[in-house]
Amino acid sequence: MFAISPVQSMLFEEKTIFVKRDDLLHPDFSGNKARKFYHFLSHDYDHITQLVASGSAQANSLYSMSVLAKQQGWQFDYYVSHISDFILKNPNGNYAAAIANGANIIDVSQLNQGHQYQQMHLDDVVQHIVASDYDNEKSLLHIPEGGRCEYAESGVGILATEIIDWVILHKIHALKIFLPSGTGTTTAYLNKQIMQQLVSKNIKGINIEVLTCSTVGGDDYLRQQFSQLVTPEYFPTIVNDGRKYHFGKLTQRCFDMWQTVCRSGIEFELLYDPVGFLVLKHYLQQYPQWDGDILYVHQGGVLGNQTMLPRYQRKFGHTE
Ligand SMILES: Cc1ncc(COP(=O)(O)O)c(C=O)c1O
DSSP states (O other): OOOOOOEEEEEETTEEEEEEEGGGSOSSSOTHHHHHTHHHHHSOOTTOOEEEEEOOTTOHHHHHHHHHHHHHTOEEEEEESOOOHHHHHSOOHHHHHHHHTTOEEEEGGGSTTHHHHTTSOHHHHHHHHHHHHOSOGGGEEEEOGGGOSTTHHHHHHHHHHHHHHHHHHTTOOEEEEEOOBSSSHHHHHHHHHHHHHHHHTTOOSOEEEEEEOBSSSOHHHHHHHHHTTSOGGGOOEEOOOSOOOOTTOOOHHHHHHHHHHHTTTOOOOSSSHHHHHHHHHHHHHHOTTOOSEEEEEEOOOGGGHHHHHHHHHHHHOOOO
16 A cells, blocks of 8 residues: 655764655655554445544644545544634644645534533543534544554554564664654554564564654653553653653754754654654764664654744744
């Protein structure tokens, strides 16, 4: 269904690192969306007529799900806890593209029970709404925020296979895979799949470690997210640079890092990748003696830059 994504090299902190270009997998299912939604794209879902999901109004997954719903002829209701005035007045990026695909984006704070919902986690709100407001459970597909569900594992398993095949082809003996986490779904399943596939294929003498960092809520929160998906033996290694990152907060450090890595010729995305590279930089500085290879997984999402870049430029100016 998707071709194998290419691996390219780039210079980062005076070291050659490899980048797994999952962003090139598909224009509509860029990066980890192709992996997470592979299950829905490759199975028969004829009995479904309606998709319900939730998350941020600018999420990369919003756009990919809107394409999925359009392709399958499903009605698509997407719940958000808030839509900024700016995006309402200037719709673009994932938000505008999803609406163009027919997504019905519902701000829960504007619903009758909005006040009550404000105290609840968005996933719980949507679960409540699904139970009370939708009639036909059998024809409804509910995907939790960020695609955080067991269906994501089969597609992420293909990413694991591609990486293992690449490692064997290039006779790599020690590899650290790095990718920033939101819900932790991609890293948790990637680590589990790599560990299981190395055993099931009886591959010995290759040392692969999956490293990740939190971009939302800190390390403990990320561990909590992992525990909803996999058992502790499969938790990836969480690294940090001693700073707490607030998801979506615009900082000069993040903007500078994004500009630095984009000079490689590869466009990275602006929500997760700057944090990923800042933490990776810190990690490499901490372990200068480590001479194995690094593979950074580009998880796509550059369509969201259409919204994020103007916000950065308004805040910090056009520095390039
Ligand atoms: C570009 C990008 N990087 C990283 C992530 C985090 O992925 P996850 O929620 O599986 O941890 C996302 C969200 O799906 C994303 O769009």
